[in-house]
């Protein structure tokens with residue numbers, strides 16, 4: 001069975017609860033997609049990172065809280081956002097987090113590890129990568145090398161290479177700015193398709209949505225192209241802020257948040273197929289769709 005995705009609605013899990021998949025990270029592990037999200041039960045401050053899994057990106061099984069509030073960086077009055085996970089080549093899982101104080105002044109990246117995708121994750125600590133501010137993050141992996149995308153509003157959006165154990169940042173690979181040079185984009189995500197890298201980002205407007213952008217390069221180190229829109233100009237990316245672009249069999253899926261600041265827990269999700277090729281990324285609205293619509297490909301684990 002392939003479930004239907006309705007952009008602009010909340011995601012309801014198999015048990016009928018609103019899935020806490022805000023600021024989501026997604027990875028395919030075996031024949032399932034795993035997703036980690038901000039549990040916004042308490043609003044903007046930290047409750048937990050929730051984990052879910054699915055075969056069709058529509059039907060979500062709650063796998064438990066992967067990381068829960070505790071002390072220090074993980075205290076309940078802190079900000080813990082945008083959980084992103086990479087499977088290390090050694091077979092364990094590393095979670096990256098935006099770690100902050102309630103006034104967003106700390107601006108650090110945190111690291112946690114687990115033996116299984118759903119965790120539970122053991123929190124190791126946080127750093128300012130190479131001394132830089134680090135707020136919204138994204139991750140990328142190629143040939144066993146891990147990369148961290150991180151927004152630093154002094155210097156720009158950094159692409160860092162991670163150390164071999166993925167538990168610290170080793171070097172800057174590239175730093176990008178908006179075309180007007182004012183600052184870098186945030187909520188970054190990176191994919192590779194057809195010999196090109198596509199770097200996506202959102203402008204710095206807090207919980208308000210804006211027109212999200214894409215830049216391309218043939219090398220991770222750049223040069224990166226001027227930024228281009230991905231959705232109709234002025235649509236604020238169909239009223240959403242991207243979190244990730246997920247490669248799936250037959251195409252790519254854009255996943256964004258339609259933040260409702262007064263009740264973040266019930267923020268709807270905007271999940272849409274995104275067409276990517278020849279240096280262009282295009283998002284078109286659909287009221288509903290299924291993963292099987294992506295060029296007719298079957299969902300992983302779907303033997304129908």
Ligand code: GAL
Nearest residue numbers: 081136186187204205206207
């Ligand atoms: C956005 C960011 C969100 C959240 C929000 C708080 O810029 O992408 O993850 O931090 O600000 O205002």
